[in-house]
Amino acid sequence: MQTLKNCSDVAVGDDVLGLDNQICFALYALNRAVTARYRPLLTKLDLTYPQYLVMLVLWEREQGEPARVSDVGDRLRLDSGTLTPLLKRLEQRGLVIRRRQAGDERVVRLGLTEAGWQLRAAARQVPEQLLCGLDVDPQRLIALRQELRSLLAILEAPASSDQ
Numbered sequence: 001m002q003t004l005k006n007c008s009d010v011a012v013g014d015d016v017l018g019l020d021n022q023i024c025f026a027l028y029a030l031n032r033a034v035t036a037r038y039r040p041l042l043t044k045l046d047l048t049y050p051q052y053l054v055m056l057v058l059w060e061r062e063q064g065e066p067a068r069v070s071d072v073g074d075r076l077r078l079d080s081g082t083l084t085p086l087l088k089r090l091e092q093r094g095l096v097i098r099r100r101q102a103g104d105e106r107v108v109r110l111g112l113t114e115a116g117w118q119l120r121a122a123a124r125q126v127p128e129q130l131l132c133g134l135d136v137d138p139q140r141l142i143a144l145r146q147e148l149r150s151l152l153a154i155l156e157a158p159a160s161s162d163q
Helices: 023-043 049-059 069-076 080-092 114-123 125-132 138-156
Strands: 096-101 104-112
Touching (some): 023 049, 023 125, 049 069, 049 080, 049 114, 080 096, 114 125
Antiparallel strands (some): 096 104
């Protein structure tokens, strides 16, 4: 992997603070645009985008295997202040059940109800509908996903001590 020897190599002339030269803004705008594309598809399921992400994490688990709420938060990179209201709404809709773990009341387990599992069948069409509406080569999207995962791993890695 190539690393920059001189970080000023990435500066774009005198416009280093130009909004369109910011990686963070490109990612932010992309995130908003993708979320907007998901919105009409998820409205049919009566889910918000963050609720959909929670459901995706839970659908990955073996049926009946509850997840620790903290593990769901870690997976989605959400703190408990953001995750708790999401889970309350999903529980009110009858899609998930939250239970404190016997023997350690601090641990909250999260499981899907039958309705939560049934919603999975309807949600299976969301990725395909999203991709079909983009008119982008799927291989390009796969490469982008891999590149974003790689960048995320770099950003989340512990800082090097020689900096």
